[in-house]
Amino acid sequence: MYVNTKDILEKASKEYYAVPAFNINNMEFFHAILEGALEKRAPLIIETSEGAIKYAGNGDIFKGARYFVELVRLFADSVDIPIALHLDHGKHFEYIIAAIKAGYSSVMIDASEKPFEENLKETKEIVKIAHAAGVSVEAELGQLAGVEDNVVAAESVLVDPEQAKIFVEETGVDFLAPAIGTSHGAFKFKGEAKLDFERLKKVKELTKIPLVLHGASSVLPEYVKMAEEYGADLGGAKGVPEDQLKKCVELGINKVNTDTDLRIAFIAGLRKFLKENPKEFDPRHYLGAGKKLVKEVVMNRLEFLGAAGKA
Numbered sequence: 448m449y450v451n452t453k454d455i456l457e458k459a460s461k462e463y464y465a466v467p468a469f470n471i472n473n474m475e476f477f478h479a480i481l482e483g484a485l486e487k488r489a490p491l492i493i494e495t496s497e498g499a500i501k502y503a504g505n506g507d508i509f510k511g512a513r514y515f516v517e518l519v520r521l522f523a524d525s526v527d528i529p530i531a532l533h534l535d536h537g538k539h540f541e542y543i544i545a546a547i548k549a550g551y552s553s554v555m556i557d558a559s560e561k562p563f564e565e566n567l568k569e570t571k572e573i574v575k576i577a578h579a580a581g582v583s584v585e586a587e588l589g590q591l592a593g594v595e596d597n598v599v600a601a602e603s604v605l606v607d608p609e610q611a612k613i614f615v616e617e618t619g620v621d622f623l624a625p626a627i628g629t630s631h632g633a634f635k636f637k638g639e640a641k642l643d644f645e646r647l648k649k650v651k652e653l654t655k656i657p658l659v660l661h662g663a664s665s666v667l668p669e670y671v672k673m674a675e676e677y678g679a680d681l682g683g684a685k686g687v688p689e690d691q692l693k694k695c696v697e698l699g700i701n702k703v704n705t706d707t708d709l710r711i712a713f714i715a716g717l718r719k720f721l722k723e724n725p726k727e728f729d730p731r732h733y734l735g736a737g738k739k740l741v742k743e744v745v746m747n748r749l750e751f752l753g754a755a756g757k758a
């Protein structure tokens with residue numbers, strides 16, 4: 448059933464587990480993720496960035512938002528696991544409003560690159576509009592570094608827990624993404640991975656709301672190796688070690704944004720299939736090979752974060 452993201456996250460926050468939020472840009476990733484969540488009997492958060500909406504709508508924002516709502520609801524309304532659709536990194540007013548109007552369960556207003564007062568003001572405005580439409584809201588404090596299509600930031604700025612308390616109280620935001628040292632994409636750390644657990648612990652204590660970890664992919668070595676075996680160049684790829692991810696969940700992270708791990712799994716499956724099946728040109732077959740590995744990663748992550756069986 449199609450639900451509000453807040454319902455999924457409040458349960459996770461109470462019981463100290465986390466629900467992965469899987470990014471999609473097309474139908475194949477959605478099907479792979481849905482199959483994995485159904486097999487694991489887990490709640491499901493599907494999210495799309497502004498880049499994904501532009502891609503799906505072929506440049507038309509509202510068509511792109513409607514495409515994802517129709518695709519997700521078509522299946523969500525006929526299965527018995529809770530499924531939410533979330534706008535990831537809403538940086539532009541027109542995408543946020545289009546997502547609310549199209550029927551998204553929740554939206555992220557990402558004004559984290561702006562000064563605190565401006566971020567607070569913009570978030571407060573979006574919360575007012577979104578809540579009036581029954582849509583929950585995520586915001587970000589501090590900044591992640593790293594590069595993904597449209598989500599680029601020069602370097603990370605860690606969250607100030609005292610500011611987080613004021614921010615949550617003043618804006619009424621439903622869930623918060625504190626920057627604690629992760630970054631988007633496959634190349635998260637030059638040296639050792641280090642996340643600021645103390646800071647995370649304080650944010651949870653002071654805000655008491657569900658928290659979100661962006662840039663949370665682990666960049667799983669077995670899939671990186673497979674992709675490289677069949678021609679990918681992913682030298683230096685490094686993600687969030689799974690023991691550190693586990694610690695983040697213990698300290699109160701409840702939504703774990705996962706995009707890069709799915710992308711690497713897909714390209715590994717696709718590259719392997721194309722190499723081994725030179726005569727094949729049916730997209731349902733070669734895209735199906737990518738889908739299969741995405742589903743594998745989805746099921747493992749749902750199990751690992753404690754969301755399996757929580758539907």
Ligand SMILES: O=C(COP(=O)(O)O)N(O)CCCOP(=O)(O)O
Pocket residue numbers: 470496497498499535536595596597598630631632633660661662663664665704705706707708
């Ligand atoms: O936090 C994450 C993903 O983190 P990951 O890279 O560690 O999977 N996200 O919000 C996904 C951002 C995707 O943006 P775009 O579609 O513009 O490339």
Ligand SMILES: [Zn+2]
Pocket residue numbers: 536598631661662704
């Ligand atoms: Zn993110």
